[in-house]
Amino acid sequence: MFKLVALGDGAVGKTSCIKRYTEDSFSERYIMTIGTTFALKTVSLEMPEGREVTARVVLWDLAGQPTYNELRRRYMAGATMAIIVYDVTRPQTFLDIGEWFTRLIAVCPNAVVSVVANKIDRPDRLVPPEAGKMVTKWLDVMHYETSAKTGENVTDLFTDLVQRAIEKQKQTRQSGKKQPGSITPGKPSKIT
Ligand SMILES: Nc1nc2c(ncn2[C@@H]2O[C@H](COP(=O)(O)OP(=O)(O)OP(=O)(O)O)[C@@H](O)[C@H]2O)c(=O)[nH]1
Ligand SMILES: [Mg+2]
Numbered sequence: 001m002f003k004l005v006a007l008g009d010g011a012v013g014k015t016s017c018i019k020r021y022t023e024d025s026f027s028e029r030y031i032m033t034i035g036t037t038f039a040l041k042t043v044s045l046e047m048p049e050g051r052e053v054t055a056r057v058v059l060w061d062l063a064g065q066p067t068y069n070e071l072r073r074r075y076m077a078g079a080t081m082a083i084i085v086y087d088v089t090r091p092q093t094f095l096d097i098g099e100w101f102t103r104l105i106a107v108c109p110n111a112v113v114s115v116v117a118n119k120i121d122r123p124d125r126l127v128p129p130e131a132g133k134m135v136t137k138w139l140d141v142m143h144y145e146t147s148a149k150t151g152e153n154v155t156d157l158f159t160d161l162v163q164r165a166i167e168k169q170k171q172t173r174q175s176g177k178k179q180p181g182s183i184t185p186g187k188p189s190k191i192t
Pocket of ligand 1: 008009010011012013014015016017027028029030031032033034062063064065118119120121122146147148149150
């Protein structure tokens with residue numbers, strides 16, 4: 001069981017990306033996430049060495065509006081994977097990525113992260129692909145360009161994260177350390 005959290009400013013498309021991935025649906029209407037919601041997905045994938053793996057993923061969809069900052073910190077605890085989403089038609093959401101990354105790493109230093117340029121179907125795009133590549137190189141994370149509307153790259157984004165999380169877990173086990181970010185059922189998350 002792996003925990004994924006979706007971060008990024010309000011209305012960038014976090015809920016839409018999760019919905020596209022888990023239900024293969026999309027809605028044009030904006031319904032702001034209140035607090036948090038979550039979805040479950042069973043993922044079957046082939047690892048690079050050819051092994052078939054099935055993983056259960058809990059996708060936590062955290063509201064992007066600033067009023068939820070404290071709640072969000074609480075829900076980030078124990079995440080093994082994270083997506084930090086921005087909207088390519090709103091440059092401010094791109095400029096805020098660094099801050100989202102800092103908040104995430106403070107709570108989940110071992111999470112595997114992908115930065116996501118969403119809404120690439122829109123003709124009024126303002127943030128060019130090069131800008132996203134530059135930032136992700138600097139943060140040393142993966143970069144995906146997606147459209148929750150058309151579904152472009154959405155499955156690849158999540159599959160790649162799960163694959164990387166499994167690889168990381170394997171490496172950690174081999175080095176004999178306790179798994180970072182693994183979910184211990186029933187144990188309350190530590191908030192610092
Ligand atoms: N054209 C287009 N619109 C999108 C895309 N993804 C999301 N939207 C629209 O953008 C708006 C916001 O999407 P949400 O998924 O609710 O955004 P959110 O990041 O979950 O927002 P909060 O819950 O407030 O944090 C909605 O009207 C969606 O229909 C996309 O890839 N392309
Ligand atoms: Mg939402």
